[in-house]
Amino acid sequence: MPGHVARFLLGALFALFLLFLYGPTITIGILSFQGPDGGLTFPMNGMSTVWFTRLFQPQAVGDLGAAMTRTLGLAAMVTVVTVVVSLAAGMAFRHRFAGSSALFILTIASLIVPSILVSLGVGLLFTLMEWEPAWYSSAFGAQLTWTLPFGLLIMFAVFNRFDRSWEEAARDLGATRWQGFWHVVLPIIAPSVIGIALFGFTLSFDEFARTLLTAGSGNTLPLEILGMTTTVTTPVLYALGSVSTAVSLLVIGGAILGARVMGRRRGR
Incomplete structure (x- = not known):
């Protein structure tokens, strides 16, 4: 097979893969601009932004505004704790200590436990302890249990190829351990830390199974969407999908911009 034909076929295959990957998102984005009398499928009945307006109005099922607020708050909490704990654990695991292997195995084991079982276990624990489950606690x-293992694995990969001579040079110049970490280690690994923050935010933002039995009476956005899909709904659901996708893209764009700024400062 000629080389240009092979390249064309591979390019076409990749284009089909991208269409399969992003086609549903694009379809939802288009259908969110249905006219006031539009339905949930094609063909579209006019074009308007009325469903984005109705998104912030009381719905027949649930409260999307409160659910979005809870979801963003929960994602922010998960992001901060994931970054701090993963960074601290990564620094700690640079040196062997008693029980480090068992602790690592226990941390990673949560990735192979079915999500719904984690949700059930945490929910049962709160019930047995007579604690009120809520989105900000249980x-x-x-x-x-979902975000921390990813953050820890990223930190391990970063520190496995980290050149400790940079730290040693800082210590030789009189820097304390804290100064060496703040002025040498952290600027170098900052892009990876931002990556952990992105993992934490995105994994939390759309997490459903681990939240199903632990959110209490205050639904997060994925749970609210489930409630909308089990009843007669409107294209406002598509508008919600477009807005949540835009929020995710803004967070990712901000993180990439921050990483580039840090990279330029480090270069200077």
Whole structure:
């Protein structure tokens, strides 16, 4: 097969893969601009932004505004704790200590436990302890079992190829351990820390299974969407999908911009 034909076929295959990957998101984005009398499928009945306006009005099922607020708050909490704990654990695991292997295995084991079982276990624990489950307590803890292992694995990969001679040079110049970490280690690994923050935010933002039995009476956005899909709904659901996708893209764009700024400062 000629080389240009092979390249064309591979390019076409990749284009089909991208269409399969992003086609549903694009379809939802288009359908969110249905006219006031539009339905949930094609063909579209006019074009308007009325469903984005109705998104912030009381719905027949649930409260999207409160659910979005809870979801963003929970994602922010999970992001901060994931970054701090992963960074601290990564620094700690640079040196062997008693029980480090068992602790690592226990941390990673949560990735292979079915999500719904984690949710059930945390929910049962709160019930047995007679604690009130809520999105900021039980759901927060359940989601950390999902985000922390990813953050820890990223930190391990970063520090496995980290050149300790940079730290040693800082110590030789009189820097304390804290100064060496703040002025040498952290600027170098900052892009990876931002990556952990992105993992924490995105994994928490759309987490459903680990939140299902732990959120209490205050639904997060994924749970609110589930309630909308089990009843007669409107294209406002598509508008919600477009807005949540835009929020995710803004967070990712901000993180990439921050990483580039840090990279330029480090270069100077």
